Amino acid sequence: MLATIIHGERDVRLEEVPDPVLSTGGDAIVRVVAACVCGSDLWPYRGVTPTASPRRIGHEFVGVVEEVGPDVRTIAVGDFVIAPFYDCDMTCVNCKNGVSTSCLHGGWWGAEDQLGGFADGGQGQKVRVPHADGSLVATPEYPRPELIPSLLTLSDVMGTGHHAAVSAGVTEGSTVVVVGDGAVGLCAVLASARLGASRIVAMSRHESRQALAREFGATDIVAERGDAGVAAVKELFDGIGPDCVLEAVGTKESMDQAIRSARPGGMVGYVGVPNGGAELPIRALFSSNVGVNGGVAPVRNYVEELLQDVWSGAIEPGKVFDLELPLTDIAEAYAAMDERRAIKTLVRP
Amino acid sequence: MLATIIHGERDVRLEEVPDPVLSTGGDAIVRVVAACVCGSDLWPYRGVTPTASPRRIGHEFVGVVEEVGPDVRTIAVGDFVIAPFYDCDMTCVNCKNGVSTSCLHGGWWGAEDQLGGFADGGQGQKVRVPHADGSLVATPEYPRPELIPSLLTLSDVMGTGHHAAVSAGVTEGSTVVVVGDGAVGLCAVLASARLGASRIVAMSRHESRQALAREFGATDIVAERGDAGVAAVKELFDGIGPDCVLEAVGTKESMDQAIRSARPGGMVGYVGVPNGGAELPIRALFSSNVGVNGGVAPVRNYVEELLQDVWSGAIEPGKVFDLELPLTDIAEAYAAMDERRAIKTLVRP
Numbered sequence: 001m002l003a004t005i006i007h008g009e010r011d012v013r014l015e016e017v018p019d020p021v022l023s024t025g026g027d028a029i030v031r032v033v034a035a036c037v038c039g040s041d042l043w044p045y046r047g048v049t050p051t052a053s054p055r056r057i058g059h060e061f062v063g064v065v066e067e068v069g070p071d072v073r074t075i076a077v078g079d080f081v082i083a084p085f086y087d088c089d090m091t092c093v094n095c096k097n098g099v100s101t102s103c104l105h106g107g108w109w110g111a112e113d114q115l116g117g118f119a120d121g122g123q124g125q126k127v128r129v130p131h132a133d134g135s136l137v138a139t140p141e142y143p144r145p146e147l148i149p150s151l152l153t154l155s156d157v158m159g160t161g162h163h164a165a166v167s168a169g170v171t172e173g174s175t176v177v178v179v180g181d182g183a184v185g186l187c188a189v190l191a192s193a194r195l196g197a198s199r200i201v202a203m204s205r206h207e208s209r210q211a212l213a214r215e216f217g218a219t220d221i222v223a224e225r226g227d228a229g230v231a232a233v234k235e236l237f238d239g240i241g242p243d244c245v246l247e248a249v250g251t252k253e254s255m256d257q258a259i260r261s262a263r264p265g266g267m268v269g270y271v272g273v274p275n276g277g278a279e280l281p282i283r284a285l286f287s288s289n290v291g292v293n294g295g296v297a298p299v300r301n302y303v304e305e306l307l308q309d310v311w312s313g314a315i316e317p318g319k320v321f322d323l324e325l326p327l328t329d330i331a332e333a334y335a336a337m338d339e340r341r342a343i344k345t346l347v348r349p
Numbered sequence: 350m351l352a353t354i355i356h357g358e359r360d361v362r363l364e365e366v367p368d369p370v371l372s373t374g375g376d377a378i379v380r381v382v383a384a385c386v387c388g389s390d391l392w393p394y395r396g397v398t399p400t401a402s403p404r405r406i407g408h409e410f411v412g413v414v415e416e417v418g419p420d421v422r423t424i425a426v427g428d429f430v431i432a433p434f435y436d437c438d439m440t441c442v443n444c445k446n447g448v449s450t451s452c453l454h455g456g457w458w459g460a461e462d463q464l465g466g467f468a469d470g471g472q473g474q475k476v477r478v479p480h481a482d483g484s485l486v487a488t489p490e491y492p493r494p495e496l497i498p499s500l501l502t503l504s505d506v507m508g509t510g511h512h513a514a515v516s517a518g519v520t521e522g523s524t525v526v527v528v529g530d531g532a533v534g535l536c537a538v539l540a541s542a543r544l545g546a547s548r549i550v551a552m553s554r555h556e557s558r559q560a561l562a563r564e565f566g567a568t569d570i571v572a573e574r575g576d577a578g579v580a581a582v583k584e585l586f587d588g589i590g591p592d593c594v595l596e597a598v599g600t601k602e603s604m605d606q607a608i609r610s611a612r613p614g615g616m617v618g619y620v621g622v623p624n625g626g627a628e629l630p631i632r633a634l635f636s637s638n639v640g641v642n643g644g645v646a647p648v649r650n651y652v653e654e655l656l657q658d659v660w661s662g663a664i665e666p667g668k669v670f671d672l673e674l675p676l677t678d679i680a681e682a683y684a685a686m687d688e689r690r691a692i693k694t695l696v697r698p
Contacts (some may be wrong), residue, residue, distance in 0.1 A: 093589050094613045102613035105633050167640065240442050256633070264443045264451035267642070274635050279628035282604070286623050286644040289448050291516065293616070334600030 058123025149318025159299025161285025406473025508648025509636025
């Protein structure tokens with residue numbers, strides 16, 4: 001089969017690799033119908049995190065189950081399934097506590113040391129899923145084609161935006177500011193609207209992203225950053241600030257922006273993968289009673305809830321995909337996101 | 350009148366000072382019935398935070414209202430009142446949001462620049478309270494003498510322990526670890542039990558504090574610290590850790606202990622005044638989805654709720670006072686806490 005391999009900085013290639021083989025009894029082989037490139041894939045692509053040796057890449061995919069091991073109970077051959085950006089069993093105590101990213105037996109796509117051997121990356125034709133009953137959620141039936149992009153976002157970005165909102169305690173009537181206008185930030189806007197936020201400010205300097213933020217439910221846009229950004233946000237909320245700030249970037253600057261924007265007693269829900277040496281300024285948090293909650297999003301725990309609204313058409317997070325390419329154009333899929341020509345690229349094997 | 354003045358390291362003196370005078374219309378003069386020494390008073394006492402020039406000190410007191418300004422509505426002369434460790438109006442947006450420590454018009458006892466002029470410290474015979482209707486809560490009637498220590502804890506330590514528990518989301522059935530066995534840590538144990546925690550581990554190496562922790566509802570004691578402390582805590586919770594960790598110290602070591610002890614997806618509620626250069630390790634928080642919430646406790650917002658249980662005798666947080674002295678022995682009141690001969694000292698003018 002064909003799968004994407006990253007060789008180094010700005011060097012991703014689609015190459016012939018061995019087909020996956022069932023090995024653990026509880027695993028499944030999924031033929032990928034749609035996959036995509038993640039903002040976090042850009043760290044190795046840009047060389048910010050070095051690639052020591054060529055490896056599989058990609059961790060978001062939906063597809064059709066082709067084979068299942070003898071111990072698989074809930075997933076069947078022919079099912080259309082959504083996979084989270086990691087493997088998990090959904091039976092361990094952490095999964096049951098709602099934190100499937102800390103599954104005691106799970107792992108990461110593309111890693112070398114997964115249960116039952118090598119785990120495939122998501123940007124390929126097929127993926128072996130070690131814990132099929134845990135990781136995969138089957139849709140009620142084979143989806144209409146226009147639903148597939150939105151279903152794919154449940155693999156990562158929509159669940160991650162939702163996690164930011166849940167972590168910040170967004171609920172009916174909350175006031176919200178979203179820092180970051182990438183796919184996750186935009187999904188955080190949508191998630192906040194879905195949870196009933198009364199006012200949602202999207203911080204964005206890009207017209208197309210501002211437009212999508214508004215479509216997703218943003219009531220206000222703030223284009224400023226830094227001190228000017230904090231001042232603009234405070235002004236929108238009587239000088240006090242919003243209840244909840246959702247951080248979806250991961251830099252020191254964005255976290256700073258988030259913490260300083262929240263009202264006293266407010267909460268920052270963060271999902272941006274921390275990049276650089278940013279630690280949290282405890283004195284500023286202490287004096288204002290601003291809390292910080294979030295982390296690597298346990299999207300698997302949210303799939304059923306969000307799937308209902310995607311299936312019904314109530315939400316269309318798939319609109320974050322503004323470029324669609326065949327898997328053979330994977331290099332261009334990365335380049336378009338790297339150069340910010342695309343918010344998020346969907347690829348089809 | 351007599352009031353305590355700190356002159357420098359290990360130098361607190363009771364001195365004659367001018368009687369307070371009403372000045373803002375909304376203020377009241379309270380004759381102090383009981384006051385106490387706070388763990389945070391020990392920072393200037395030990396010289397950890399320097400004292401530039403002699404100043405009033407003390408911020409926890411209960412007493413009887415002697416005079417009120419013409420604009421005071423809810424507080425009357427003769428009322429027995431509880432004051433929080435700060436002044437607040439309870440009408441601004443932050444007070445209404447539950448964060449009266451961020452009151453837009455409030456201030457701190459002993460500070461020079463309070464509304465209407467100088468604000469007295471709590472360790473004296475009288476205190477002018479700038480926002481009497483906001484800051485003060487009157488008890489239903491003059492309390493029986495044995496209730497006074499517990500009422501005094503609503504001024505700070507019991508409300509602060511409660512804030513740690515609330516910030517960490519302690520609720521019916523929660524599993525809790527408390528880091529710190531000072532008065533606040535012990536009150537955090539009591540607050541957790543009151544909120545229905547199913548298991549409460551107190552981290553303490555001192556026999557008398559362990560005993561009081563058990564009396565307050567601790568189900569387990571862990572005497573180890575650092576790596577051994579984390580391992581001991583994890584072992585008590587199937588290797589995973591508790592839902593909530595309450596941090597009541599304020600050092601880098603204690604916060605580290607707290608963060609590392611929590612289960613994935615758990616929450617650290619912290620109220621220890623941050624001391625030293627400790628920042629929060631965002632990568633560790635991110636990977637485990639452990640949140641951090643809390644800060645300078647808005648105890649005024651909790652007085653009514655906690656007062657009911659103190660008044661009925663359901664809780665007796667006043668047991669944290671294991672030494673009682675006349676105000677004239679204020680130097681010994683500090684020394685006993687400094688040398689850890691006392692958990693907390695109550696003084697009576």
